[in-house]
Amino acid sequence: xxxxxxxxxxxxxxxxxxxxxxxxxxxxxxxxxxxxxxxxxxxxxxxxxxxxxxxxxxxxxxxxxxxxxxxxxxxxxxxxxxxxxxxxxxxxxxxxxxxxxxxxxxxxxxxxxxxxxxxxxxxxxxxxxx
Amino acid sequence: xxxxxxxxxxxxxxxxxxxxxxxxxxxxxxxxxxxxxxxxxxxxxxxxxxxxxxxxxxxxxxxxxxxxxxxxxxxxxxxxxxxxxxxxxxxxxxxxxxxxxxxxxxxxxxxxxxxxxxxxxxxxxxxxxxxxxxxxxxxxxxxxxxxxxxxxxxxxxxxxxxxxxxxxxxxxxxxxxxxxxxxxxxxxxxxx
Numbered sequence: 106x107x108x109x110x111x112x113x114x115x116x117x118x119x120x121x122x123x124x125x126x127x128x129x130x131x132x133x134x135x136x137x138x139x140x141x142x143x144x145x146x147x148x149x150x151x152x153x154x155x156x157x158x159x160x161x162x163x164x165x166x167x168x169x170x171x172x173x174x175x176x177x178x179x180x181x182x183x184x185x186x187x188x189x190x191x192x193x194x195x196x197x198x199x200x201x202x203x204x205x206x207x208x209x210x211x212x213x214x215x216x217x218x219x220x221x222x223x224x225x226x227x228x229x230x231x232x233x234x235x
Numbered sequence: 236x237x238x239x240x241x242x243x244x245x246x247x248x249x250x251x252x253x254x255x256x257x258x259x260x261x262x263x264x265x266x267x268x269x270x271x272x273x274x275x276x277x278x279x280x281x282x283x284x285x286x287x288x289x290x291x292x293x294x295x296x297x298x299x300x301x302x303x304x305x306x307x308x309x310x311x312x313x314x315x316x317x318x319x320x321x322x323x324x325x326x327x328x329x330x331x332x333x334x335x336x337x338x339x340x341x342x343x344x345x346x347x348x349x350x351x352x353x354x355x356x357x358x359x360x361x362x363x364x365x366x367x368x369x370x371x372x373x374x375x376x377x378x379x380x381x382x383x384x385x386x387x388x389x390x391x392x393x394x395x396x397x398x399x400x401x402x403x404x405x406x407x408x409x410x411x412x413x414x415x416x417x418x419x420x421x422x423x424x425x426x427x
Contacts, residue, residue, distance in 0.1 A: 109412055110405040112387045115398075119391045122398060126391070147306040150245050151236055155349070158356060166396035173394075176360045178252060181300035 139165075139172035139217055140192040146179035153205060154187040160206045161189075164213055172217075182227055193217060200227040236309050238348025239273065239337075245306045246275050246333055247357055253279025255330065257365045260354070264372045264415060270319060270336040271344070282325040290323060310335055317341035347416040351406035354379065358402070359394040368406075375413040379406055 143149070143158040158174060165172040182188050185202030191212060192198040201212055202225050215221040236242050243260065250258050255277035263272045282290060289295045291311045296304030311321040319336040337344050350370075358366050358381055368379040384393065384402065391398065410416055 109408045110401065112383060112405075115384070115401060115405070116387045116389075118401060119388050119398070122395055123391045125397075126395065145244070145248060147236075147245050147248075147304070147309070150241050150248075151305075151309075155241065155244065155353070155356065159352065162359075162396065162399070174360075176248075176356070178248070179298065179300050183301060 137171075137194050139170060139194065141165075141172055141174045142177040142190040142192075143174065144178065144180050144182070144186065144188045144190075145176040148179055148183035148186045149188065152186040156206060157187050157189065157204050157209050160209050161213070164210065168213065170213070170217065185225075185227060188227065191216060193220070201225050202227045236313065236345070238346045240348030240350045240353040242310050242313070242335075242345075243273060243275070243350070244353045244357065246310060247277075249306060250275065250277035250279050250331065251357075251361060251364065253277060253281070253331065255279035255364065258357075258367070260366070260368045262350075262368075262370045262415075264339065264370075269339055271339045272334060272336045274332065274334045276330065276332045278330040281327040281329055281331055282323070283327060287323065287325055291321065307333075313337075313343075313345055316343040350416055351403045351410065354406060355399050355403045358384075359399050362393050370410060370413070370415050372413045372415045377406075377409040377413055377415070379409075 141161055143154050143161070145154050145158070158176065162174050165174065177190070180188060180190070180200065182200070182202055187204045188200055188202050189204045189209070189212065190198050190200045193216075199216070201208070201223070204212070204225070208225065211223060216223055236245065247258060247260065257278045259274075259276045261274040263274070266272055286295065286297070291307050293303050293305055293308040296302065298304065307321070307323070314321050314335050314337055317338040318341055319338055321333070321335045323331065323333050325331040354366070354368055366381045370377045381393070388398065
């Protein structure tokens with residue numbers, strides 16, 4: 106039978122991770138990192154936000170981009186889910202709608218890396234009418 | 236909602252919004268009544284009595300951004316379609332418990348989905364919240380507690396990509412070991 110991973114194994118492998126982190130992230134403060142918030146309320150989850158978030162976490166790691174990916178609640182754009190808010194250091198946050206894995210890839214390659222704006226941005230002054 | 240894992244992610248999100256710092260998730264596949272039960276308990280703000288009465292009404296929500304709340308109604312519908320049920324207990328200032336049951340052999344039982352992925356997603360996105368996840372099956376029990384994980388990590392961030400991957404594998408391997416989430420059905424299929 107293959108051996109099952111345990112917390113003891115985690116204890117062993119974490120030092121390796123720690124040494125990599127100190128090389129890469131020392132001296133950085135959160136404002137210097139790309140911040141991504143994936144809307145994860147019922148509407149977001151039901152339209153595939155989890156797949157988008159999994160993809161982005163993996164992609165940032167593989168492509169060597171220093172980014173924090175977190176989840177947030179519903180921003181009121183249920184019609185456009187999954188929505189993703191991207192804050193590139195020094196810029197205003199931008200909310201993208203209708204994000205699937207393909208769109209997320211485009212956001213990383215074009216918006217985050219090169220600063221090119223894409224289709225599907227939700228205007229910040231949008232408000233619901235009561 | 237496509238699967239049980241996404242339901243868990245969705246309902247736990249309510250606990251996070253309610254300001255909980257301790258969330259317990261207990262999945263039991265070993266109940267004598269043949270029901271799969273998913274129990275989520277938090278120490279968040281709790282739900283007022285009036286609201287609790289109509290909490291599975293889709294037009295009830297505490298949000299300001301929209302007027303509908305589909306999370307609990309959808310879960311209740313999915314549970315009841317299999318002959319199961321949804322019960323919620325809550326006390327203001329103490330927290331909320333959601334207990335949902337699905338008939339394990341019913342054709343309408345949603346697939347399990349990516350349980351380990353959902354747990355890790357919540358754990359990594361909310362490092363300040365303590366998560367305790369217990370999964371019981373016929374073959375045994377697996378417990379994943381972020382307090383123990385953090386102790387083992389000794390300050391290495393839990394949202395690090397390699398740590399996430401390790402933890403996900405660890406949960407998967409342990410769930411497989413106790414035949415949780417239909418892995419026993421898998422084995423049966425393979426033997427045929």
